[in-house]
Amino acid sequence: MIYFDNSATTPPHPDVIETVRRAMEAYYGNPSSLHQKGVEAEQVIKQARAVAAQFLGCKPSEIIFTSGGTESNNTAIKGVALQYQTRGKHIVTTQIEHPAVYDVCKQLEGLGFSVTYVPVDREGRVSLEDVQRAMRPDTILVSVMHVNNELGTIQPVAEIGKWLKQFPKVLFHVDAVQGVGKVPLSIKEAGIDLLSVSAHKFYGPRGVGILYKREGLIIQPLLMGGGQESGVRSGTENLPGIAGMAKAIRLMQELGAAENTRLEGLREQLRAGIADIEGCIINTPQTGTAPHILNVSVPGVKAEVLVHALEERGFLISTKSACSSKADEPSRVLTSIGIDRDCALSSLRVSLGRENTAEQVGQFVVALRECVAQLRSYMKQKSGTR
Ligand SMILES: Cc1ncc(COP(=O)(O)O)c(C=O)c1O
The missing domain is CATH 3.90.1150.10 (Aspartate Aminotransferase, domain 1)
Structure with missing residues (x-):
């Protein structure tokens, strides 16, 4: 069989599989435990965080490990909506987002938020002008995907982000799941506050991803519990997945x-x-x-x-x-x-x-x-x- 469905998911690289297997075997400690096994596990997570941060061009403290693109998108959008709803209840997004953004926005509409779904042109590209037109005094978030998963069209996220810099109270989220490693994007230059990544799109394990969250930005966590991932994403870390994702990042960088x-x-x-x-x-x-x-x-x-x-x-x-x-x-x-x-x-x-x-x-x-x-x-x- 010849596999031409790499946007849906990619086959994990054999070295990634080996990393996951070894991590399960050797680093079974809970990273929160104080004993040796816990400390070892914590080290693995720390190293993976450093790899992810270097790759994304950000600080390790800005990396939140999640269960993938869907969770990163949900955490970013709902996290902002819940935290800043007293400031405003309007969100700007596009008509062509993945359901992990689009349906989250629909859900928020049902909870009293108002959402503008900006149209795209014949090529499936949103324009800065249309985003500008959609903005309102009560806009708290703009969410635009980097690469569309059906057409492959690249969105002008850097242009939108640079323009948005003049509105520090309007947060900018980018679903970068299809673009990571394929289309260059500088988080800092594009003024991105939140960015979603999923490991299984670049030969990593499924069920693990990243939410980049700009330092100092406060959002409401979706998952409460043990306070892992700086309190933004509670739950015992998926260490094998995280280690496997770091391996996949390294392999991608090598290529x-x-x-x-x-x-x-x-x-x-x-x-x-x-x-x-x-x-x-x-x-x-x-x-x-x-x-x-x-x-x-x-x-x-x-x-x-x-x-x-x-x-x-x-x-x-x-x-x-x-x-x-x-x-x-x-x-x-x-x-x-x-x-x-x-x-x-x-x-x-x-x-x-x-x-x-x-x-x-x-x-x-x-x-x-x-x-x-x-x-x-x-x-x-x-x-x-x-
Ligand atoms: C653009 C985009 N966003 C989000 C997702 C969801 O990612 P995950 O499968 O890791 O939840 C996908 C997956 O197809 C995607 O293509």
Whole structure:
């Protein structure tokens, strides 16, 4: 099987698996315990925090370990909303956020907050001007994702953050889950107060992530308890996961920017191959995108049918046509960029990763061409016999 679903999750690197295994075996102490095993465990967490801080360009004290992107987003947004609700109850976000931001905002609306969902352009990009227009005197938070998980479009978060610096009371959260390690972003330069990271998107373990929280910023914790993670995220630390994530960060740093250039090359090979297939429409814009995602529609063919047909030929990809709760609803992200329902219901996401090669991309294009031709001729026959 050839895995082209790296935006959903990445296969953990063998060294990460080994780090997790060793951590479970050797560092089973509770980092809060005073004895030797506790101190050893605390050391592991401290080292991992230093690795994460160096990678993100921040202080170790600004790193909060969480259970992943969803928790980091929830903690950031609800944490700010609860802490600063007396200052204002308005939040600005975009129409194309991941549900771990979008649905949190919907939930807060139900609790009396007001949210502006800023629209995006045809390429799936929000503009600084539209964010500026959405701002109100009672705005307490702006939350904009770094890279969209369905289209791969990079958002102008640095531009928005720099502009927001003049409003120190308006906090800026960035869901960087899809961008980390793929698209450069300086937390400090972009004036980011809170940033979400998830390890399983970069060959780390799932169920572990980071919330960067600017030093001195106070937010309400979601989880109360033992006061771990500076009181922001109580609960005995997931030491094996945290150690595995630090290993994954180190490996990502070793590979450096060259891997992203390689991915971009593969993505362009894929784009050119698919552009040549009759009836395929490429939804991912030409420029300003992360290197690993290509979103394609095959109008007239249901995405689920194509996904299964491709799986039969040995390729694993994703459909983003249906949101999890309503199977027949088209993707909110694709409809936000003005794609019609038929096109949105037939969209596929191919997402590339470290293990993919040019040969695999070539094979995929051949398989997709055959599947599309077969399914289209089947549909024609079906409509002809009606
Ligand atoms: C943009 C974005 N945010 C948040 C998440 C959620 O992260 P996690 O799976 O670690 O909870 C994802 C996962 O797909 C994502 O793509």
